[in-house]
Amino acid sequence: xxxxxxxxxxxxxxxxxxxxxxxxxxxxxxxxxxxxxxxxxxxxxxxxxxxxxxxxxxxxxxxxxxxxxxxxxxxxxxxxxxxxxxxxxxxxxxxxxxxxxxxxxxxxxxxxxxxxxxxxxxxxxxxxxxxxxxxxxxxxxxxxxxxxxxxxxxxxxxxxxxxxxxxxxxxxxxxxxxxxxxxxxxxxxxxxxxxxxxxxxxxxxxxxxxxxxxxxxxxxxxxxxxxxxxxxxxxxxxx
Numbered sequence: 314x315x316x317x318x319x320x321x322x323x324x325x326x327x328x329x330x331x332x333x334x335x336x337x338x339x340x341x342x343x344x345x346x347x348x349x350x351x352x353x354x355x356x357x358x359x360x361x362x363x364x365x366x367x368x369x370x371x372x373x374x375x376x377x378x379x380x381x382x383x384x385x386x387x388x389x390x391x392x393x394x395x396x397x398x399x400x401x402x403x404x405x406x407x408x409x410x411x412x413x414x415x416x417x418x419x420x421x422x423x424x425x426x427x428x429x430x431x432x433x434x435x436x437x438x439x440x441x442x443x444x445x446x447x448x449x450x451x452x453x454x455x456x457x458x459x460x461x462x463x464x465x466x467x468x469x470x471x472x473x474x475x476x477x478x479x480x481x482x483x484x485x486x487x488x489x490x491x492x493x494x495x496x497x498x499x500x501x502x503x504x505x506x507x508x509x510x511x512x513x514x515x516x517x518x519x520x521x522x523x524x525x526x527x528x529x530x531x532x533x534x535x536x537x538x539x540x541x542x543x544x545x546x547x548x549x550x551x552x
Contacts, residue, residue, distance in 0.1 A: 317377045319360040322532055323468065326539040327432065328356055331439030331461040334543065338453035338550050339443040344395050348445060351388030352438055358382035359410070366418040392441075396448045402441035409434045423477065428469045436462045453550050460507055460549070463495050464514065464542050468535060471518050475531050485522060492518040506552055510545035513538050 332352060336345050358381035365374035392399050409430040416427035436458045443454035470488040478484040492515045499508035517538060526534075 317361060317380075318357065323472070323535060324356070324431070324435075326536065327435040327461075327465050328353065328438075330539060330543050331435050331457060332442045334457040334461065334546055334550065335439035335442035335444075335454060337547055338439075338451065338457045340446045342395075342446050344391050344445060345442060347388040347391040348442065351385050351391070354381045354385035354388065358385055359413075363413055363417040366414050367420065368418075392445050396445055398448060399441055399444055402437055402444065405437050406434045409437075425469070425473075429466065432462055432465045432469070435465070456504070456507065456550065457546070460510065460542075460546055464511065464539075467492055467495060467511070467514050467518070468538070471514070471521075472531060472535065474518075474522055475526060476528060479523075488518055488522075504549060506545065506549035510542050510549060513541045 332349060358378050361374040361377035361381075365371050365378065412430040413427055413434075416422055416424050421427065439457045439461055440450060440454055443457065444450055467488075470484075470491055474481070474485050474488045492511070496508040496511045496515060499505070499511065517534060521531075521534065
């Protein structure tokens with residue numbers, strides 16, 4: 314049986330990076346393994362679940378939602394047993410999921426607010442993975458959450474300037490201004506290493522803009538940029 318997988322390839326970085334930065338910001342425990350795979354399967358389940366709000370092919374989407382969500386919930390019992398209060402992070406995700414469901418029902422999946430809602434959900438997962446070992450949210454976890462949300466928001470702005478909004482001059486200036494302000498914000502907050510983590514994003518926002526890059530090349534460069542961000546943030550966390 315061929316797996317039914319999300320088509321938003323950029324979401325994989327959002328799925329992986331905040332979660333494992335959250336682990337690094339706390340302390341790794343074996344429960345993080347079933348927690349991550351449960352989180353992965355839950356993400357895979359939300360894809361057909363959200364598509365079902367379009368009121369098309371509902372039996373097909375319902376089937377794939379169940380295929381993914383049943384093992385997801387079983388795996389997520391592990392972190393829930395270790396730290397029962399971790400369920401509050403799941404509750405915190407619900408309003409953002411409702412926003413995603415609304416935009417899906419209106420066939421406006423590419424709306425900025427829809428993207429931002431998904432980004433916050435992935436950021437909350439980073440808080441949850443950090444919370445798991447000691448049932449507390451440390452300062453490093455807040456750093457991971459803020460950095461993840463800011464990074465992927467910038468990535469959203471940049472990708473839109475390269476594809477859907479490439480002829481929109483106003484959007485270009487929004488993206489450029491954002492990418493300049495974020496590193497400056499980190500410097501003002503006394504986090505120079507976090508500021509460095511956003512330098513590659515700043516450079517590519519200016520250098521690549523207007524270049525005739527294919528969607529595939531834009532995606533490949535974003536994977537490289539995300540990897541640089543991940544490594545830089547590790548140094549920001551452990552310094």
